[in-house]
Amino acid sequence: MKRPLMLAGGAIVGTVAILAVLAPWISPFDPNHINVKWILLPPSIEHWCGTDTLGRDVLSRMLYGARVSLAVGFVAVGIAIAIGVMLGAMAGYAGGRTDALIMRATDMVLCFPTFFLILAVIAFLEPSIWNIMIVIGLTSWMGVARLVRAELLSLRKREFVMAAESLGVSAMRLVWRYLLPNAMGPILVSAVLGIAGAVLIESGLSFLGLGVQPPDASWGNILTEGKDNIQIAWWLSFYPGLAILITVLGYNLLGEGLRDALDPRLRNQH
Amino acid sequence: MRRYLLKRLAGMIPLLFGITIISFGIMHVAPGEPVVIGQEFNPKVSAEDINRLRIYYGLDKPLYEQYWNWLQRLSVLDFGESFAADHRPVLDKVLERLPITIWINVLAMAFIFAIAIPIGVLSAVKRDSWFDRGMTVFVFIGFAIPSFWLGLLLMMAFGVQLSWLPISGIHDYDWKQMGFWQQQWDLAQHLLLPVFVSAIGGLAGMSRFMRSGMLEVIRSDYITTARAMGLPESTIRYRHALKNAMLPIITLLGLSVPGLIGGSVIVEQLFSIPGMGLLFYGAVLARDYPLVMGITVIGAVLTLLGNLLADVAYAWADPRIRHGGK
Numbered sequence: 001m002k003r004p005l006m007l008a009g010g011a012i013v014g015t016v017a018i019l020a021v022l023a024p025w026i027s028p029f030d031p032n033h034i035n036v037k038w039i040l041l042p043p044s045i046e047h048w049c050g051t052d053t054l055g056r057d058v059l060s061r062m063l064y065g066a067r068v069s070l071a072v073g074f075v076a077v078g079i080a081i082a083i084g085v086m087l088g089a090m091a092g093y094a095g096g097r098t099d100a101l102i103m104r105a106t107d108m109v110l111c112f113p114t115f116f117l118i119l120a121v122i123a124f125l126e127p128s129i130w131n132i133m134i135v136i137g138l139t140s141w142m143g144v145a146r147l148v149r150a151e152l153l154s155l156r157k158r159e160f161v162m163a164a165e166s167l168g169v170s171a172m173r174l175v176w177r178y179l180l181p182n183a184m185g186p187i188l189v190s191a192v193l194g195i196a197g198a199v200l201i202e203s204g205l206s207f208l209g210l211g212v213q214p215p216d217a218s219w220g221n222i223l224t225e226g227k228d229n230i231q232i233a234w235w236l237s238f239y240p241g242l243a244i245l246i247t248v249l250g251y252n253l254l255g256e257g258l259r260d261a262l263d264p265r266l267r268n269q270h
Numbered sequence: 271m272r273r274y275l276l277k278r279l280a281g282m283i284p285l286l287f288g289i290t291i292i293s294f295g296i297m298h299v300a301p302g303e304p305v306v307i308g309q310e311f312n313p314k315v316s317a318e319d320i321n322r323l324r325i326y327y328g329l330d331k332p333l334y335e336q337y338w339n340w341l342q343r344l345s346v347l348d349f350g351e352s353f354a355a356d357h358r359p360v361l362d363k364v365l366e367r368l369p370i371t372i373w374i375n376v377l378a379m380a381f382i383f384a385i386a387i388p389i390g391v392l393s394a395v396k397r398d399s400w401f402d403r404g405m406t407v408f409v410f411i412g413f414a415i416p417s418f419w420l421g422l423l424l425m426m427a428f429g430v431q432l433s434w435l436p437i438s439g440i441h442d443y444d445w446k447q448m449g450f451w452q453q454q455w456d457l458a459q460h461l462l463l464p465v466f467v468s469a470i471g472g473l474a475g476m477s478r479f480m481r482s483g484m485l486e487v488i489r490s491d492y493i494t495t496a497r498a499m500g501l502p503e504s505t506i507r508y509r510h511a512l513k514n515a516m517l518p519i520i521t522l523l524g525l526s527v528p529g530l531i532g533g534s535v536i537v538e539q540l541f542s543i544p545g546m547g548l549l550f551y552g553a554v555l556a557r558d559y560p561l562v563m564g565i566t567v568i569g570a571v572l573t574l575l576g577n578l579l580a581d582v583a584y585a586w587a588d589p590r591i592r593h594g595g596k
Contacts, residue, residue: 108288111577115532116550116569120296123554123562200416204536207418208551227422227540230437231430241419248414 006257012250020066029057031064032215040233050235052225058235061217062243068218069247072133072202073195079137081191084144089175091145092152103149106142114139118201119210127210136198144190151183185262189255196251203244219244274585282574289570290344293563294337349564354556360564364546368568370440371538371545374461375530378468379523382476387519390480394488394515395507405477412474417533421467421540428463436460438542464541468533472526479522483515490514517588524580528573 019026028048038055041047049058091102118135125131155161156179164178205211206220207227214221219240226237331339343350349360393402429437436442440460441453448456487493488511496506534547542548546565553561 104284105288108285109292111285111528111570111573112289112292113528113532113569113573115529115535116566117292117296119535119550119554120293120562120566123557123559124296196414200414203416204418207416208536208539210554223416223419223422227418230422230426234426237419237422237426241416241422244416244419245411245414248416249410252410252414 003257003261005253006261009250009253009255009257012246013254016066016247016250017070019063020070023063023067027057027060027063029060031056031060031217033057040229040236042233043235049239050233052222052233052236053229058222058239061222062219062240065217065219065222065240066243066247068129068212068216069199069202069244070195072129072136073198073251075133076136076140076198076202077191077194079134080141080194081144081187082141083137084141085148085180085187087141088145088148089152089180092149093156093171093175093179095153099149102145106145109139110142112139115201115204118205119208122205122210127205127213129212129216132202132205132211136201140194140197144187144194147186147190148180148183151186152179155179155182185258189259189262192251192255192258196248196255199244199248199251271585275582278578278581282578285574286571289567289574290341291337293567293570294340296566297559297563298333344567349567350560352553352561353558354561360560363549363561364565364568367544367546367549370543371531371534371547374464374468374537374543374545375527375534377461377465378472378530379526381465381469382472382526383523386473386476387480387516389477391484391507391512391515393477393481394484397485402481405481409474409478412470415470417467417470418536418540420470421463421537424463424467425540435463437463440543460541464537464543467540468530468537471529471533475526476519476522480515480519483518484511487511487515517584520580520584520587523583524577527576527580531569531573531576 028046033056035051035055038047038051038057040053041051041055043050047057047059049062051057052061087102087106091099117139121135121138122131125135152175161174161178164174169178202211203218203220203223206218207223209221209224211220212218222240223237226233226240229236347361349364351357351359352363389405393405396402425437428435436459440457442448442456442460445453445456488507493506493511496510497503501510534545535551536547537543538545538547539551546569550562550565550569552558553565
């Protein structure tokens with residue numbers, strides 16, 4: 001066990017992913033089944049995490065909520081990586097004025113309060129899971145762009161790149177075959193950490209009622225109900241939040257661990 | 271120093287333009303026009319009415335002209351009127367909500383500073399001790415915990431179970447009858463949880479950053495020199511190392527402004543604090559476009575100002591930058 005924290009992170013990430021995929025088969029109840037006899041039951045052997053104001057089983061809703069959170073996390077990060085890699089590669093490869101222009105734009109978006117931006121866009125579009133994925137993706141590519149640019153700038157001066165260039169390899173091919181593969185490590189790390197961030201933003205939006213819309217379950221919108229019933233039903237607030245915490249923690253641990261493993265220079269600094 | 275300030279201020283101009291372009295862009299990617307939304311099925315609004323509104327709001331003009339007009343109005347701080355029933359100017363609405371939001375964020379920032387720096391320094395000095403390990407766990411949890419969940423838990427513990435602290439608003443209902451100091455005490459009680467919840471993420475990040483900064487400085491040559499000269503370890507740590515490790519913290523402070531301002535939506539909604547975040551939330555729900563756009567622009571400008579302040583503080587603290595050296 002050389003990296004216990006990273007393994008723990010990986011185990012959490014894996015478990016949550018499996019639970020999410022298997023949700024339809026392992027959920028003890030139908031997540032949307034309303035039962036007036038079961039309203040706000042505290043946790044018991046039958047309902048591990050209690051029931052909500054409509055008598056729905058909270059554990060089942062949380063299992064389905066995991067699907068939503070992970071789907072948003074993966075798609076949003078996919079979009080962010082695509083934009084970030086494209087802009088970063090352009091800036092890092094072309095250099096000069098293109099580079100300056102792209103990096104200025106990146107700095108600009110970076111100093112925008114992103115959460116305001118997301119909410120502003122949601123105000124104009126309907127809140128739906130697809131819109132959330134797109135909006136989170138569109139507002140979180142900046143870190144990746146900077147990172148890819150920096151990697152490419154340093155890689156461009158290496159001998160193997162200069163050799164390829166002098167052999168007449170096209171720019172497109174140079175970037176795709178020679179430069180980007182060598183920048184994969186940092187990109188992967190920021191993707192893993194990005195999923196953690198996206199899960200947090202999605203749950204925040206859903207908590208505000210501007211994310212995943214009921215009756216679809218999401219960790220964030222169960223917490224909204226928890227807030228409304230804070231005096232009488234602690235389990236509605238406790239368990240979904242714990243799920244978010246553990247999931248985000250898992251991705252963070254995995255990401256940090258990968259960063260250390262991929263970059264030996266950092267090994268002694270933490 | 272003055273030259274540096276002027277240079278920084280000039281550098282803000284393209285950023286301000288960028289902000290307005292992004293904001294204007296968002297307004298126009300939206301499907302449907304503001305004048306039409308909500309009126310499609312209204313039998314009292316005819317096609318001519320909609321056209322009249324369109325001309326009134328300038329929506330019939332080409333996009334660059336609309337942008338230019340909007341920009342001209344922005345430059346004299348005219349953000350338009352709210353769509354809400356009171357039709358008050360956006361600027362008035364924001365200004366009356368702004369102080370409490372700024373207060374909470376400033377207090378959160380002060381709290382982060384007061385706690386994170388000692389934690390970071392101690393972790394670095396006592397590296398790999400139990401304290402350091404415990405703080406590492408705290409940092410990871412601080413990064414991963416959803417602020418609104420932490421807020422809910424604290425509300426449950428201190429508000430509902432123990433009844434020590436109020437859980438919503440910024441005043442008790444009998445605020446007006448209280449004496450001055452009683453009012454301050456009441457306000458402090460109401461702000462304690464929101465400030466703590468706003469600060470938690472920054473607290474984790476800042477103490478981590480402080481720790482690695484301190485570790486780096488301790489390894490540098492001048493610290494070795496100081497040691498070789500036989501200076502007491504405490505003087506080395508707290509006079510020479512700490513000062514230099516503090517520098518990058520100032521930049522981080524500037525970078526944390528967008529997060530704090532954005533986060534105020536969640537914190538204010540959670541604790542029902544009548545600040546800019548809650549105003550923004552209400553505006554988003556009500557589709558009050560002028561208010562949404564006004565707050566977005568104002569929030570971005572505030573962020574820029576925060577960054578500028580941090581840069582100026584950095585220059586003030588670091589003579590190398592102040593004197594325009596490399």
